[in-house]
Structure formats: structure tokens, C-alpha cells
Amino acid sequence: MTTSTVEDYLKCIYQESQRSGNSLISTGQIAAGLKVAPGTATAMMKTLADSGLVSYEPYSGVRLTPEGARLATHVLRRHRVVELFLVQVMGMNWSEVHKDAELLEHDVSDRLIDRMDEMLGRPTVDPHGDPIPSARGVLKEKDYPSLLLCGLRAPLRVVRVTDQETGFLLFLEGHGIMPGNRIEVLSRDEAADSLMVRPESGKSFSLGFRAASKILVETVA
């Protein structure tokens, strides 16, 4: 019924809401997120509104309806289950599964997703630490601090990386930064816009604030 394009738009709106903490999303944000022309996003918002998947207020933005949110979380679930499956079962690297999942999320049947989910032991997070919505579409995002806000010189555990760029993920892996691994922030330098990280295994290294903000951690007891 819904096309893969529509699914991507809904997913994008859902994720922008999540990230910005505001359910009202501008057409500009959507156009940027999906890399389409502004007018394209506007046109699509009208058809989504006609389908009852978003409510649209011209010059203001859109927000997902309950039905739109339901669809979005289901796509997100498929995406993340597929990613984990590719890593856990197919032996692919966490840095290369996003692209594949971006396509497969639209074509993998619910039956197949459930088989994967079962084989993976009903996991709650994907290879990047992104939470996996339940089969009923419920998603609970925990609020972890990034390396910018966490305690200094305290034992931490990486729980999530909020960026899917292959190059960035490979860089992190090379320095021992992956969900589950232990690290410590040695120092921060506001003026230099960078901080020093020491992974449990590996040499300490510096990271710009922008990159650091994408690494979420929890304090280790």
C-alpha cells in the first residue's frame, strides 16, 4: 500500500522529531534529511496529509498522526532488526550495514523480520546502540549523555553512536570505540573545540566536539 518513498519520509519525520525533541518538523528539515528539493518535500507533505499520515500546516510544518507514527516505528524496527541480523548472523561490519538496511527495510516481510528477531533473541538495540521498536511499535529512547556532557575522568561505557557514516564508524572502531566498550574522557578544551578520550584498549586520542556529541555513554558502576 504505502510506497518505500513514503516510508522513508515517515521515518525521516519521526527521527527528526526524536532528535530535535519537537514533534513539529519543517519541510526544510525533511528536504535536507532526504536530500530532495524543498518543493519536493512540500508536495509530499500534502499527499501524506491527504493519506492521514501527517497533519500539515503550511509555512509551519508537519507532525505525524498516530497512524503515521505507527508506520514510522515499524519501518524503524525493520531497519534495525535487519542491521543487527547482517552483523550478528551474516558477519558484516557495523559500519557497512546501514546502506543495505536502508533498502531492505522496505521489502522484508513481517514474517521474516520476526524470524530474524527470534534468531537474535529478541534484541533491544541494533549494532549502533539504536533502540529497536517492539513488534507493536513501541520505542523507548533512553536519554544518555554524550561525551560532551558526561563526567570527566570517570569510567564510562559506550552505549550508542548516532551517526551511520561508514568512514566515521570505521574510525571509531579503529580506536576501540564501539557500543559495549569502556572508555574515559581525560579532558575537554572548549577553546580548541576538542577533547581527549582514552579507550580501555588502545591509545588515547582527540575528538572534535561535533564528533564527540555523537557518542553516547553511561557511567559504569
Place this chain on the structure above:
Amino acid sequence: MTTSTVEDYLKCIYQESQRSGNSLISTGQIAAGLKVAPGTATAMMKTLADSGLVSYEPYSGVRLTPEGARLATHVLRRHRVVELFLVQVMGMNWSEVHKDAELLEHDVSDRLIDRMDEMLGRPTVDPHGDPIPSARGVLKEKDYPSLLLCGLRAPLRVVRVTDQETGFLLFLEGHGIMPGNRIEVLSRDEAADSLMVRPESGKSFSLGFRAASKILVETVA
């Protein structure tokens, strides 16, 4: 580059050529095979010809160019590797994988197909006994007789079922007819348009000629 629709058209042409033993395929055959209106198939043949994937002679038909055949066998390979993976690794039934594979064949990356192929031990046939083209696109179809042409009262082994209908496959499975299983044709009745089959495990039962023609076998030593 090529859309999933184009891939399906190429696959259809390839399979019709295979089945009919004639590389020249009419637009009518294609329209019937893909369940689209005749004019739709004609229009698509023009664009495929423009792309150099088929040669098209109006009122006569099309044949795949080398490039078109190359693409077709690659799609066929993806389809069949996926089907076998779904059965062998995901534990799905051979009767239900065709639909899923029909979509996944367009979106599974070559990298992923190769991982599946590796996990499956470089298989040569899919769950229905359909041969799997090599990664280079080479496909060798063996010429097995169907239950209509094979020897009577001789030990046989089912090697292939040339129909993907869920209901039919479930019916066959229920009677012990699956690739690898041993059977015997007890009798044929031309007038009744049916024959009697005795599976190694299970009761003998009758089968219409049309259904019987879809079951390919080889003689057991």
C-alpha cells in the same frame, strides 16, 4: 541504474525463452507473464531496446541482448540464492519463499548475496530444484523428463518442481513430493488425463497431466 521493474521484465523474458526453447518472445507472452496490459509490455520493450537490453522487432517480438541476458541471470541468481537462504538458514517453508524473494532479489547487494552463497556452501540449486546461475552469470539447465515422459514403474528421484504456487507446493509436500525424494509412477491414463504416483514415504495418489508436467525427475540407479 536499472529499476526493479526492468529487472522483472528481463527475468521474465529470460525464463520464457528457457521454457519455450525459443529466444524470440512475443510482447503478449511478456504481458501475460507479468500480468500487465499488452500495451504496457509493448511500451516497455521499446525502452528496453533503447537501453540495449533487448532487440525488438515490432509484431514479431524481442530477444535479450548479451547485456540483457547477463542482467537477467544475475537477478535470477539473487532470487534463487535468497530462496535457498530463507529455507536453509531462516527455516522457512519452500512453499512460501518465492514471494519474499521476488522483492528481495532487487535490493539484496551482491556482497550480501555472496555471503549467503558462502554460508550455503556454494549451492547449485534452489529449494525447488531450479539451478542457480554462477556469480559470473553462467546458468546450465539440465534437461530432466517430467512425470509425463519418465519411465513407468521405475525408481525415480524428484529433482525439480517448475511451479512456485504456495498451494501446489504444500500439496506436493503433503504427499512426499519434494526435490530429493524418491517416487515411482505406477500408471498413466491418457484418456483420464491423469496418472498414479507412489512416493517412497506415503500413499500413492493421482495427479492430472498438467500438474504432473511440472514435476521433473531423474532415474535412480
Place this chain on the structure above:
DNA sequence: TTTAATTTTTTGATTGATCAAAATTCATCT
């Protein structure tokens, strides 16, 4: 409070895929 800059929407067009129905061509059967 005008003016300028930015964002958003409109407009006009294109491409891919499809259909129904009309027109054409082909094959067959007197």
C-alpha cells in the same frame, strides 16, 4: 517600520510505469 534575507510554496516540466480503448497489422480460413 521599511528593507533585506531566508524559508516555503507554486508553477511548469520530466520520467517511469501503468491502463483502457481505438487503430493497425498479421494469420487463418473459406
Place this chain on the structure above:
DNA sequence: AGATGAATTTTGATCAATCAAAAAATTAAA
């Protein structure tokens, strides 16, 4: 050879998705 029926192609239209560029609205600055 001419008529008839079947297959094929054309025509005219629709729908989804997109873009570039013009127009309008909103926001920020002077």
C-alpha cells in the same frame, strides 16, 4: 483473394516522484 478473428501497437490519460526556477510568506536586520 477477401473476410474474419486474434495479436499487437497507438493513443490519450493517470499517478508517483522528482527538479528548477519563480512567486509568496515569514523572519531578521537596519
